[in-house]
Amino acid sequence: MATLITGGAGFVGLEVARQLLAAGETEITVFSRNPSPARLGDLTDRVTAVAGDVGNYSHVLDVVKASKAEVIYHLGAMLSVPSDADPASAIQTNAMGTFYVLEAARLFDVRQVIFSSSIGTYGYDIEGGELTDTALQRPSLFYGATKAFGEHMGLVFKRKYGLDFRGIRYPSVIGPGVTTPGMVQYTSWMIEESAKGNPFTVWTTPETRVPIMYITEAATATVQLAQAPLENIKMVNYLVDGMKPTPNAGELAEAVRARIQNAQIDFVPDPSRPMLHGRSQTIDDSCAREEWGWQPTHDLARMIDDFLAALS
The missing domain is CATH 3.40.50.720 (NAD(P)-binding Rossmann-like Domain)
Incomplete structure (x- = not known):
């Protein structure tokens, strides 16, 4: 085909x-x-x-x-x-x-x-x-x-x-090699920059929760x-959704720190993106699950482990 x-x-x-x-x-x-x-x-x-x-x-x-x-x-x-x-x-x-x-x-x-x-x-x-x-x-x-x-x-x-x-x-x-800026690309860059030994500043609050x-x-x-x-x-x-429950930015940072020694991640909310700060969204993907059998495969730990393996 x-x-x-x-x-x-x-x-x-x-x-x-x-x-x-x-x-x-x-x-x-x-x-x-x-x-x-x-x-x-x-x-x-x-x-x-x-x-x-x-x-x-x-x-x-x-x-x-x-x-x-x-x-x-x-x-x-x-x-x-x-x-x-x-x-x-x-x-x-x-x-x-x-x-x-x-x-x-x-x-x-x-x-x-x-x-x-x-x-x-x-x-x-x-x-x-x-x-x-x-x-x-x-x-x-x-x-x-x-x-x-x-x-x-x-x-x-x-x-x-x-x-x-x-x-x-x-x-x-989320994955390695993201180059184009986006509202929530901190989810990938937090992991990749930490793996490279670089400090990373997240431009929203630790409480911000976006589906990944x-x-x-x-x-x-x-x-x-x-x-x-x-x-x-x-x-x-x-x-479609990935892992449930959806981690917030602070929980993602803690998971990265747990796997990357000396990861330096801090939070400085960007005033130009006020609609993002503190946002808490979840996804109901029941239609995808019921109509064509969608099932996510990664929890937070596996996602970070696979990300780091792909980088290496």
């Missing part, structure tokens, strides 16, 4: 490609701004790499046609901090880019599109702090707004054209969603 991964040289995209290859898939096209051997690493000779911009319609049409994809994992996007710094580019990349992928899928008879979304589609004012698949989406940032738009475009393409569209709303995804999952779990959930029987897919856009 031919598969196309937009953003395939990115954080989650690389792990999705790796898991698909491990499962025996051989026709994988990675589409990204810079799918260089330095980015692809051990995958360089195992995938077809195509450089391009998901916000450029011609690039998207060309790669969808050339790849002969039956399934597209649409993972390419600008993240939260860059999106808020440059809303016009975020709209072009995230909103129009998603439209281009969906329209190309329709034109070239692609069977399925898997869309990477985010808990950022909900904003920070959910009553009770628990996110559910049916909670009202009122995003606080441009990133979340573009992702919510992408989800709803996908629903229209599903209803109007019969495209097998499915969306997955990630929490904060490890990178391999995020990729596994994405592939599992794609492979679920169509008749099981009712909600279409799904929340």
Whole structure:
């Protein structure tokens, strides 16, 4: 089966490609701004790499046609901090880019599109702090707004054209090699910088609690969603969660200190991110669990251990 991964040289995209290859898939096209051997690493000779911009319609049409994809994992996007710094580019990349992928899928008879979304589609004012698949989406940032738009475009393409569209709303995804700034990227950098022997300042309060999952779990959930029987897919856009209970930033720091001798982690809340401080959110991912069998695999200790093993 031919598969196309937009953003395939990115954080989650690389792990999705790796898991698909491990499962025996051989026709994988990675589409990204810079799918260089330095980015692809051990995958360089195992995938077809195509450089391009998901916000450029011609690039998207060309790669969808050339790849002969039956399934597209649409993972390419600008993240939260860059999106808020440059809303016009975020709209072009995230909103129009998603439209281009969906329209190309329709034109070239692609069977399925898997869309990477985010808990950022909900904003920070959910009553009770628990996110559910049916909670009202009122995003606080441009990133979340573009992702919510992408989800709803996908629903229209599903209803109007019969495209097998499915969306997955990630929490904060933790793993080594995160380079793009985000609202909650401290969850990864706290571990990686401590492992390098560098002090790290967390820009929120110890009480701040955001849902997290490890990178391999995020990729596994994405592939599992794609492979679920169509008749099981009712909600279409799904929340997924990692470890439960969700640790707060202080508990994460303590777990890092327990595994990395002399880790220097302190907390200095950033006044430019007031909506984050003291935030306490949890996820109800019961639809993903019931409809396609999602089950997280990592607790906090295993996540940190796997993170450190990947770094070494």
